Amino acid sequence: MTTSRPKKRGLWIDTILISSIFVLSAVLLFFFLAPKNDKESSVTNGVALAAPPEHQTKDSKFTGIKIASIISGDERMPYSIEYPQTEDKEFNKVIKDAVYKTRDTYLASMEEILQKDADKVGKLTITFKTLHHKKNYYSFVLTQNTYKGTGSKEKTIQTFMYDKKNNKQLFLxxxxxxxxxxxxxxxxxxxxxxxxxxxxxxxxxxxxxxxxxxxxxxxxxxxxxxxxxxxxxxxxxxxxxxxxxxxxxxxxxxxxxxxxxPFQIAGINPDGTKKKQIALTFDDGPNAKVTPKILKSLKKYNAKATFFMLGSQAMYNQKLAKKVADAGHEIGNHSFSHTNLITLSNKKIKAEINRTNEEIKKATGENPTLFRPPYGSINERVRSQNKLPVILWDVDTLDWKHRNPKTLLNMVKQYSHDGAIILMHDIQPTTAQGLDSVLAYLQKQGYEFVTISELRR
Missing domain, CATH: 3.90.640 (Actin; Chain A, domain 4)
Structure with a gap:
């Protein structure tokens, strides 16, 4: 029986293996010993300059606005930073660059200070406050407090304004x-x-x-x-x-x-005196046949109105609901199924309101800002199940009852007054037919057409 002997490995294979081990060792040694350029985790002369930070993001109370934070608990140069994040990447980059520039300046200053005195302790905090104007304009006020272990604290302000509708930064x-x-x-x-x-x-x-x-x-x-x-x-x-x-x-x-x-407040004349205002409201829509005609007339007179939508209608007419919101009109909650809420249990009342909120948000991207109970039927129990302002009306045109364009106009002429809230329905074809005459009359009387929220300011 013949036993086969393994062939001897060639010298060139040993050479390649040894060379590979040397190269790999050198690479690993480089990564472990090379100085770090990132200020978030650097060491100079044995002094730890900044511990790796913790990054977090959470929702704010404003739709589409998040709170981003960077926190470093470093013993010598800690910092805590909060800044806003929007749905626009370009605007986010502007704010993030400004915040990181402030942080990096602080870290660089602390590096120099710690080289001279390793016992110094600094601190940087950046917080922000969100303010809003009308529906789509947000101001972010960033307050920076800096202490570098010596001298007094420094406090500075930096602001950014954001147009949410058009996703862009605004300036003064x-x-x-x-x-x-x-x-x-x-x-x-x-x-x-x-x-x-x-x-x-x-x-x-x-x-x-x-x-x-x-x-x-x-x-x-x-x-x-x-x-x-x-x-x-x-x-x-x-x-x-x-x-x-x-x-x-x-x-x-x-x-x-x-x-x-876009930034002028409603109801103010050029001389600073108050204008006459009136709020037109439409219930029970959006309706595929009537609401587009209502929108067309409102646009003709540059009039803004408030639409109290049923959740069921917003669900079936999502594109139309969004069209109403995109035209600058205010959206309110009018329950899901137009049931008399005082006859329901608390659980069912809340379900009617919450489901409508969800459907309106799904359709328009915005939460409703107001609530109007069906039939104006409200008591303390119904109020307690709802967090939105409850809005009724001053002038009931009874358009659902008479269904006559001329009668609609006569009701408006007889009962309208400064600050009035007028009730109509964007499910009645005759309301769409008579709206042009109503708008023309009110405009001639010197009224400015405003949303409910504008009227309440």
């Missing part, structure tokens, strides 16, 4: 018509600075005058609510002796005439 020159109109803000700014003990003694200094000169660059940090325009100044830019933030509040009614049209 989008809100105020032109730079010349900024001069109308100066009296408000000076008045509030004079009333501030920290700054009133600097009112005539060159530094303060230069910082409040009406240029968009001086007023870049701002926010907008339904009633006010806020301007933010870093205290260090107003005087040499303050790090406080000065917030100037300017009533929109006082500067309404210099605002671009």
């Amino acid at each position: 020159n989008n809100v105020i018509k032109n730079e010349n109109n900024l001069s109308k803000l100066i009296p408000f700014v000076q008045k509030q600075i004079k009333s501030d003990d920290q700054f009133k003694s600097y009112i005539n200094t060159t530094k303060l005058k230069n910082s409040t000169t009406p240029t968009f660059s001086n007023y870049k940090n701002f926010s907008l609510t339904d009633s006010s325009l806020y301007i933010y100044f870093d205290g260090a830019k107003l005087s040499d002796n303050s790090n406080a933030i000065s917030k100037i509040k300017i009533p929109l009614s006082s500067v309404n005439s210099i605002l671009a049209k």
Whole structure:
């Protein structure tokens, strides 16, 4: 029996194996020993400069707005940062870049400080507040507090404005018509600075005058609510002796005439006096045959209205429901099946309301802002099952009963008044037929057509 002997391995195979082991060892050694460039986890001269951060994202109370956070519990250079995330990637990048730039500047400063004194402890926090104007405009006010282990704390403000409908960033020159109109803000700014003990003694200094000169660059940090325009100044830019933030509040009614049209508040004349307002409301839709005609007439008169939708109708007419919302009209909840809610159990009441909220959100992308009970039938038990403002009406046109365009107009003429809420139904063909005459009459009487929320401001 012959035993076969294994062939000897060639020298060239041993050479390749040995070389491979050396190369792999060198690569691993490089990755383990190479200095880290990421400031989030770096070591210099044995001093740990920043522990790896924790990233989180959670929902905010505003639809489509999330709260992103970065937290590092490093012993020497900790930081806690929160910033908004929207549905627009480009806008998100602008905010994220600004926040990371602030963080990296802080870390770089702490690196230098710790090289000289390893016992120093710094701290950076960035928080933000969300303010909104009308339906689609959001202001994010980021407040930064920095301490570098020595000296006093630094506090600064940075703001960003977001147009949710068009997914883009806005600036003050989008809100105020032109730079010349900024001069109308100066009296408000000076008045509030004079009333501030920290700054009133600097009112005539060159530094303060230069910082409040009406240029968009001086007023870049701002926010907008339904009633006010806020301007933010870093205290260090107003005087040499303050790090406080000065917030100037300017009533929109006082500067309404210099605002671009989308930001003007309803009901204010150019001279600041109040306009007559009226709120048109439509129940029981959206209806595939009637609602489009209603929308066409409203558009003709540049009129905004409020539509109290049934959940069942929003479910079957999703595209039409979205068309109503996209046209700038307000959407309210009118229950799912138009049942008299006071006859139902608490569980069924809540189901009627919640299911309608869900269907409206599914169709329009927005939550309803108001609630109107079917037949206006409401008691404390029904109210307790609903979190939305309950809206009834002042003028019942009885369009569902008479179904006559001329009678509709006569009812409006007889009972309409400043601040009235008019009830109609966008399931009645005769209402669509008579709406043009109603709008023409009210416009001639000097009424401005507003949504319920605008009327309630």
